[in-house]
Amino acid sequence: MEDVMLKVVALSLGLWFWQNTSAAQTIETGSLQGAVRDENGKPVTGAAVKIRNTERGTTVTVFSRGGNYIAPELFAGRSEVSAGMGGHAESAKADVEIAPGTKTLLNLALKRSAPILTPADWIAQLPDDQDGVKQLVINRCVNCHGPVNFVSRRFDRLGWKKVVIDMGRIEEIGPPNYKSISDEEAMASKSEEAERIAAYLTKHFGPDKPPGLNVPKAVAYRNTAGEPDVVITQFDIPTRTAIPHNLTVDPRGHVWFVERYGEKIGGLDPKTGGFREFSIPAKVARPHGIVADASGFVWWSESRGNHLGRLDSRTGEMKRTPLPQERSSPHTLFLASDGLIWMTQIRGNRVASFDPRTESFKEYAIP
Numbered sequence: 487m488e489d490v491m492l493k494v495v496a497l498s499l500g501l502w503f504w505q506n507t508s509a510a511q512t513i514e515t516g517s518l519q520g521a522v523r524d525e526n527g528k529p530v531t532g533a534a535v536k537i538r539n540t541e542r543g544t545t546v547t548v549f550s551r552g553g554n555y556i557a558p559e560l561f562a563g564r565s566e567v568s569a570g571m572g573g574h575a576e577s578a579k580a581d582v583e584i585a586p587g588t589k590t591l592l593n594l595a596l597k598r599s600a601p602i603l604t605p606a607d608w609i610a611q612l613p614d615d616q617d618g619v620k621q622l623v624i625n626r627c628v629n630c631h632g633p634v635n636f637v638s639r640r641f642d643r644l645g646w647k648k649v650v651i652d653m654g655r656i657e658e659i660g661p662p663n664y665k666s667i668s669d670e671e672a673m674a675s676k677s678e679e680a681e682r683i684a685a686y687l688t689k690h691f692g693p694d695k696p697p698g699l700n701v702p703k704a705v706a707y708r709n710t711a712g713e714p715d716v717v718i719t720q721f722d723i724p725t726r727t728a729i730p731h732n733l734t735v736d737p738r739g740h741v742w743f744v745e746r747y748g749e750k751i752g753g754l755d756p757k758t759g760g761f762r763e764f765s766i767p768a769k770v771a772r773p774h775g776i777v778a779d780a781s782g783f784v785w786w787s788e789s790r791g792n793h794l795g796r797l798d799s800r801t802g803e804m805k806r807t808p809l810p811q812e813r814s815s816p817h818t819l820f821l822a823s824d825g826l827i828w829m830t831q832i833r834g835n836r837v838a839s840f841d842p843r844t845e846s847f848k849e850y851a852i853p
Contacts, residue, residue: 515584516588535594542561548718557717575599578595605634636687642688650684744774749765775816794829817832835852
């Protein structure tokens with residue numbers, strides 16, 4: 487059976503810009519390969535090898551198989567290489583120059599290093615009082631930002647209640663700011679759910695608990711079985727406070743995504759590593775869902791702006807259409823085969839469709 491190479495595109499933060507290259511133009515690439523050995527000189531399988539091109543702001547991660555690794559189609563230029571056992575801290579580092587059209591050889595020797603707990607590990611290790619609150623915390627907190635936001639912090643009951651209240655109003659005020667909530671405001675809140683979550687967090691992550699936890703790190707890649715044949719490529723986003731959220735891929739292979747706090751629509755050409763960003767003409771939009779159709783239009787929803795937006799990817803022109811009812815908070819989008827744009831409305835408790843041909847909505851209340 488032939489090996490299948492899986493390529494994963496991820497978005498992170500940093501600096502790089504879209505280069506408007508035509509389809510005929512290509513970016514020359516090189517490759518990096520070599521052996522991976524442990525401290526006893528034995529071949530290592532499943533080691534995570536990361537190659538970061540500091541000029542372009544891209545990070546490529548591959549995994550060793552049978553003691554060897556190969557990273558194909560790397561952008562040329564100076565790169566920082568680091569490697570570690572799957573799920574462990576990196577213990578080998580080197581600088582290398584990737585030349586276009588060239589196979590560069592770099593052997594790596596790993597040292598013993600401490601294991602790193604990933605967010606997935608922490609979910610399993612969260613305390614369970616057998617009262618259903620752990621699952622409530624997972625549903626309300628972990629599904630959005632992972633456990634790192636609370637397992638590494640220490641607050642008393644009132645402090646945690648402020649944090650929980652603050653999370654529930656993000657759609658209204660923007661970036662988290664629990665310190666703006668007064669003691670009186672927090673004590674006056676009568677949300678039973680907030681009280682249960684705050685009590686759980688205080689019990690297990692209160693001021694009397696020891697600090698210095700091994701905070702989850704998203705870089706602790708690991709394979710679950712066998713010899714992985716995977717290439718993970720991360721591209722730094724120009725806007726550092728973007729908070730990239732949902733993404734979609736258009737027929738040309740360009741990746742489009744919403745910048746939730748950047749109030750922009752971003753586009754990535756994976757072939758060049760270049761970005762384009764388009765500012766949404768609204769003070770506060772909070773873009774969430776996004777889809778791309780076959781005609782070159784990119785559609786997005788605004789959970790705070792209460793609009794459905796359309797970007798012409800060829801001209802950069804934007805158009806926003808208000809939803810029929812206020813505070814509907816359009817969320818997830820789906821492009822149907824007949825061209826209709828379907829959406830959920832989390833505050834309106836409705837499902838709606840939008841017909842681009844007539845620019846009209848139809849809404850359906852959820853019973």
